Amino acid sequence: MADTAATEVLNPDDPAGLARAAALLRAGELVAFPTETVYGLGADATDDRAVAAIFAAKGRPRFNPLIVHVTGREAAARQAVFPPLADALAARFWPGPLTLVLPRRDDSAVSLLCSAGLPSLALRVPDHPVAQSLLEAAGRPLAAPSANPSGRISPTTAAHVLRALEGRIAAVLDGGPCRVGVESTVLDLSEGTPCLLRQGGIAQEDLEGLTGPLQSAAAVDGPLRAPGMLESHYAPRLPLRLGVAQPRADEALLAFGPAVPEGAAETLNISPAGDLTEAAANLFAALHSLDRPDFAAIAVMPLPETGLGRAINDRLRRAAAPRPLSHRKVGT
Ligand code: TXA
Ligand code: MG
Numbered sequence: 001m002a003d004t005a006a007t008e009v010l011n012p013d014d015p016a017g018l019a020r021a022a023a024l025l026r027a028g029e030l031v032a033f034p035t036e037t038v039y040g041l042g043a044d045a046t047d048d049r050a051v052a053a054i055f056a057a058k059g060r061p062r063f064n065p066l067i068v069h070v071t072g073r074e075a076a077a078r079q080a081v082f083p084p085l086a087d088a089l090a091a092r093f094w095p096g097p098l099t100l101v102l103p104r105r106d107d108s109a110v111s112l113l114c115s116a117g118l119p120s121l122a123l124r125v126p127d128h129p130v131a132q133s134l135l136e137a138a139g140r141p142l143a144a145p146s147a148n149p150s151g152r153i154s155p156t157t158a159a160h161v162l163r164a165l166e167g168r169i170a171a172v173l174d175g176g177p178c179r180v181g182v183e184s185t186v187l188d189l190s191e192g193t194p195c196l197l198r199q200g201g202i203a204q205e206d207l208e209g210l211t212g213p214l215q216s217a218a219a220v221d222g223p224l225r226a227p228g229m230l231e232s233h234y235a236p237r238l239p240l241r242l243g244v245a246q247p248r249a250d251e252a253l254l255a256f257g258p259a260v261p262e263g264a265a266e267t268l269n270i271s272p273a274g275d276l277t278e279a280a281a282n283l284f285a286a287l288h289s290l291d292r293p294d295f296a297a298i299a300v301m302p303l304p305e306t307g308l309g310r311a312i313n314d315r316l317r318r319a320a321a322p323r324p325l326s327h328r329k330v331g332t
Contacts, residue, residue: 009158021134031170035127037097040131041165043142045069051111065120067099069123073087073094078105093207099185111143158172163288181284182315183201184202194211203311252297253266253299254301255269256302276307280308
């Protein structure tokens, strides 16, 4: 793929825009598209070369597997084995922001690159009309990680996608801002005990109604079950300071709730009403817009560790974690 070609911005409400996106995907090109969580960087999941191009465009480590998006439970069952618990979860939460990691079927048509050497496959049915129409039109499963350079903040608008990947992908379908705003919850059912690999758009409490008490990947010993769960992730360029009661004068403040301290250089409130669903939807856009070199850091007010607050706090902790060398600002 030429690095200099312009990225087409396609209108999903125009049948020609959707048809163009599907044709590009069938030709092995990369097309970003909206889901209810974040924008995905889509490729034909059955095409090794197209899937490899995702890793190249994102600068993503090859050992980090990809989520495969399908139209529904039936399409998913052609690629992976569904234990009874997976069936119950799919019936309750699909379409929606839940990714199930399941034993890969031997006859799966999905590129082995999506599994990154694991015997499992991560599957998800997105709850977004554009994503659904695109899957239908493409007529095949789509591999799609979040459409951001590896380790950076996920995109919740087409403008975020273009800012980072313009010229590196064939097209983006502009479906407006994403409703949920944080990535899907990833639940591993490929081994005996269910394991929560990533907090996300479906709250742990809601899953536990069906699964019983869940253990999370952080608590599991042995090899890393979610290769993507590197400490530093979702990172803006600026350092983050968490749990801040009083911001400094040179900091931008990411605020939450009605009682906001004064004194920051700039303040952005992701939910003045203190609503975690609204906060999740606004989180990444706020981090994108506060990540400016005229601030010394982004100070973040504390958020409750319940419901979607768990996913929000997880992303914030990762954004605040020590960065790999390549993410540090040179010379500062
Ligand atoms: O909401 C979402 O899930 C978005 C939208 C576009 O669907 N996608 C997304 O993909 O966040 P990505 O690639 O950024 O994150 C996928 C996560 C990674 O942490 C990856 O390691 C994990 O899922 N994963 C994928 N396949 C896996 C597998 N077979 N076993 C364990 N973890 C897996
Ligand atoms: Mg991602």
